[in-house]
Amino acid sequence: MKARILKALAPLVLVGSASLAAAEQPESPFPGIAHVSSQASVAEVETRLREALESRGLTLFTxxxxxxxxxxxxxxxxxxxxxxxxxxxxxxPLMQCQGSTALDLPQKMVIREDGDTTRIEWNDPAYLAERHELQECDLPLKKIADVLKGVAQDAAGAKQ
Known part of the structure; x- marks a missing residue:
């Protein structure tokens, strides 16, 4: 059954799909980590990320x-x-479904210099569902994935 659930979640896997030129990104070498790239500096990306979070009503903790x-x-x-x-x-609701989800919440995005580009990376919600066995709960994983991807694309300066 777990294999069937994972297969159903496969379309949610987000392996970064946007850069400033909206070019395809190579698959992340780390399972469950989605990413986008930007030519902007880490500081510029952070500023845009803060703006993207605020525009969506998300709380920046630190x-x-x-x-x-x-x-x-x-x-x-x-x-x-x-x-x-x-x-x-x-x-x-994720924590109500499985308390261990609190290990991965609140959400995080890493902004880091990677050679000549800046990478924005985050945990794919489908990966978190697998890791914490959230399959039995009716959770809006696709919506969460879409919001995270949109926030990252806005931070990268990519066209959606």
Missing amino acids: VVDHTQNAEKVDMQLPPVRTVIFGNPKVGT
């Missing part, structure tokens, strides 16, 4: 600047930030 934290211990990282955000009306 931004973790991993580069700055590394510098505090005399280490180096290229620009990388984790943006933590969410909406209790969406997250609460």
